[in-house]
Amino acid sequence: MNKIYNCHTHVFNIENAPEKFLSGFVGKFVSWFAWPILNIGIGAYMMIKLLKLFKNRPILQKYASFLKVGTMKSQLNIFKDLKSFYNPDDHIVILSLNMDYMGAGKAKHNYKQQIHEIKRIKAHYPDTCLPFYSIDPRAGSPGELLSEARQHLKKKGFVGIKIYPALGYYPFDPGLEEVYKWASDKKVPIMTHCTKVGSYYLGDITAEMINPNSFVGQALNWPNKFDKVSFPITENLKKKKEFCDNFSHLYNYARVLEKYPDLKICFAHAGDDVGIKEAKSGNSNNSWFTHIKYLMQTYQNVYTDISYTLVNKKIHKDLYELLIDKDIGHKVLFGTDYFMTLRDKSEAKLKSEFMTFLIQQDTKIDLWDKLANKNPKQYLTSNFYNANL
Numbered sequence: 534m535n536k537i538y539n540c541h542t543h544v545f546n547i548e549n550a551p552e553k554f555l556s557g558f559v560g561k562f563v564s565w566f567a568w569p570i571l572n573i574g575i576g577a578y579m580m581i582k583l584l585k586l587f588k589n590r591p592i593l594q595k596y597a598s599f600l601k602v603g604t605m606k607s608q609l610n611i612f613k614d615l616k617s618f619y620n621p622d623d624h625i626v627i628l629s630l631n632m633d634y635m636g637a638g639k640a641k642h643n644y645k646q647q648i649h650e651i652k653r654i655k656a657h658y659p660d661t662c663l664p665f666y667s668i669d670p671r672a673g674s675p676g677e678l679l680s681e682a683r684q685h686l687k688k689k690g691f692v693g694i695k696i697y698p699a700l701g702y703y704p705f706d707p708g709l710e711e712v713y714k715w716a717s718d719k720k721v722p723i724m725t726h727c728t729k730v731g732s733y734y735l736g737d738i739t740a741e742m743i744n745p746n747s748f749v750g751q752a753l754n755w756p757n758k759f760d761k762v763s764f765p766i767t768e769n770l771k772k773k774k775e776f777c778d779n780f781s782h783l784y785n786y787a788r789v790l791e792k793y794p795d796l797k798i799c800f801a802h803a804g805d806d807v808g809i810k811e812a813k814s815g816n817s818n819n820s821w822f823t824h825i826k827y828l829m830q831t832y833q834n835v836y837t838d839i840s841y842t843l844v845n846k847k848i849h850k851d852l853y854e855l856l857i858d859k860d861i862g863h864k865v866l867f868g869t870d871y872f873m874t875l876r877d878k879s880e881a882k883l884k885s886e887f888m889t890f891l892i893q894q895d896t897k898i899d900l901w902d903k904l905a906n907k908n909p910k911q912y913l914t915s916n917f918y919n920a921n922l
Contacts, residue, residue, distance in 0.1 A: 537623040538909035541840035541868025544611040544627050549647045551637035608650045618880045628695045631667040635700040636736020655690045665693040670708030679711040692918040693722040698780040701734035705747040717793045719916040727800040733777035752787035783824035799836040800825045806845040829861040840868030843887050844877045867905035
């Protein structure tokens with residue numbers, strides 16, 4: 534069997550995350566009430582032990598597994614845990630995430646410290662570890678952002694760029710243009726979060742967010758039948774989560790791709806299982822899964838991965854159909870979203886379930902090899918990293 538490339542994982546721990554960051558994954562109880570407890574070593578240990586006592590509550594058992602990894606001593610420890618589910622020569626993309634500007638409070642270790650730890654992982658596992666450098670346009674001037682990205686890919690062993698607009702900015706932010714231009718010229722892969730759920734900006738909605746600056750115009754090729762991005766401004770801040778969907782709307786990316794059509798970008802999670810269900814229920818024009826497929830059909834270097842979405846076995850058939858699509862199936866990537874998925878399934882089960890499912894669908898075509906080896910190598914290869922060597 535060829536090497537596996539897991540194109541979507543995370544290894545940041547509780548020390549790297551602002552106090553409110555994990556509320557979207559383990560609920561407000563853990564984020565607001567138990568956060569101080571989890572930040573104390575013995576407190577985290579006792580919390581996990583307590584959750585494991587409830588053997589008749591599977592969801593609590595899963596939260597215990599999630600917290601066990603998230604409270605590990607270092608990102609290196611988490612990476613070692615992740616690596617234990619793969620062969621020694623498999624490759625694992627770890628996506629850094631700049632959470633300093635998401636309005637969720639301060640982390641014990643800020644983004645620079647997170648990156649410092651990732652460099653340690655890369656030093657220990659130079660071939661296995663494939664890190665992506667996270668860019669946030671609020672973190673510096675356009676020139677500074679480009680310089681940081683260039684330095685980490687040319688000299689530090691990073692292989693791609695990670696963005697997460699739902700944390701409070703738009704993909705067409707003028708601060709990102711120089712990075713896009715450089716990435717397009719150098720064939721550097723970009724990974725972006727793309728679902729209507731997940732972490733989101735928790736600070737105050739500003740005037741700049743309501744009337745954002747942009748380095749692009751309208752997306753002239755966007756189908757009229759599809760929804761364009763709207764701005765559901767409301768004085769009711771309880772709807773802030775819905776507002777944050779505006780940041781990540783596919784129409785915003787279409788505007789960027791119209792100016793940089795060769796940009797190599799992966800829309801993570803295939804729009805998630807909710808988007809896939811929308812597409813099947815007659816509401817396809819509002820489905821981000823439908824929008825992602827359109828961009829994949831329109832632009833040569835637009836990809837998607839199936840991370841987290843593959844947790845839901847009910848949509849495995851839909852992912853299979855995406856993979857065998859003659860026009861875009863070569864741009865679908867394997868990823869799990871470890872360790873975020875531990876609330877639902879173990880890494881081993883997640884990987885083996887879908888691999889077995891693909892083998893059962895068609896024994897004449899090695900779809901698993903296509904998903905986990907051939908397609909990822911095509912996506913990851915750039916002027917700085919050659920996955921085929």
